[in-house]
Amino acid sequence: MRRLSPCTWRDLALAALVLPVLGYEAAFRDLTWRPVAVAFGCGLALAVLVRRIHPLPAVVFAFGGFAVLDVATFAVGTEPVVLHSGWVVFVLAYSLSRWGAGRDVAVGTAVMAVAVAAIVSVDFPGFAETIAATGMLLFAAALGASVRYRAIAREQLIVQAKLQEREHLARELHDTVAHHVSAIAIQAQAGLFLARSSSLSGATEALEIIDREAAGTLAEMRTIVSALRDPRRHPPLVPPRRIADIQGLAEGLPVDVELHGDLTNLPPAVEGALYRVTQESITNAQRHAHQATRVRVELTAGATDVRLTISDDGTRTAAAGPPGFGLVGMTERITLLGGTLTAGPNPDRGWEVRAVLPRQGAAT
Secondary structure, X not given: OOOOOOOOHHHHHHHHHHHHHHHHHHHHOOOOOHHHXXXXXXXXXXXXXXXXXXXHHHHHHHHHHHHHHHHHHHHHOOOOOOOHHHHHHHHHHHHHHHHOOHHHHHHHHHHXXXXXXXXXXXXXXXXXXXXXXXXXXXXXXXXXXXXXXXHHHHHHHHHHXXXXXXXXXHHXXXXXXXXXXXXXXXXXXXXXXXXHHHOOHHHHHHHHHHHHHHHHHHHHHHHHHHHHOXXXXXXXXXXXXXXXXXXXXXXXXXXXXXXXXXXXXOOHHHHHHHHHHHHHHHHHHHHHOOOOOOEEEEEEEOOOEEEEEEEEXXXXXXXXXXXXXXXXXXXXXXXXXXXXXXXXXXXXOOEEEEEEEEOOOOOO
């Protein structure tokens, strides 16, 4: 779970709404116990500011404060303290179920129930008003819980997308290294045969070590990758994708591919990552880029890094919601290899994805 900011611009805006209303009430309304009411109203504004990191204390202060004031005014026989700025209690009820821990939510709910019961018992506003206020409190709490569980579900999906991308990368690394190690084992076996035929004991011993180490490495890698994979899914091993395979990604939209620089001798993991980013970007363009006529892929190799740019000429603007899980997977793969990835709308038209990878890749 990501850490919460102590205060955001939304909290500042809510507090800014509370204080002017409180100032108006203090200046133009006949408030019961004016100094106490103003001090309590300022406390409500402070409670709004800390509602994310301290939702339970904020709820206890607001609901408990109103209950104590109403009981106290009832005991001395004066009019109750009525603050129009008290509408923030609905925001605090939302905050409790949105950010409060399980035990805090239970305690805060109990405090709200006791406070409402105390207020209604000493200053009964009528059945309609009581039912309406209670319903609004329940709605605010339910809305907070709904948003909370939706956020948790999304975070879990993001983690799952990252794990799947790690699994794909591990499988591709396994396929590539397994190919080379298998070749080493074959050559070692052939060398053993020739060396034994010529009675070259030293060469025989060296080739035996090569054979043994290559076989052990291959077995160990298979064990590691099997542990990384979901035991319920064992997809078949497939040849790793290369830069040359990018040309075959044109489905639906025409794809212009431009290659610059020396793109030879790149590690298979880097080539596979470039292919995956291009594949996901083209798929996103086909799904989301309205009125797009083509996609442009530019791959430039430098002395130390490789830069990939995929752009379309559609009318898509900045995404209104959170990024998709395909983008999460692409970012995870590029980050694992020591690179960076950015995505966003072009200044003029369409969408653009940029990836920068070290030539050798941090994980290779």
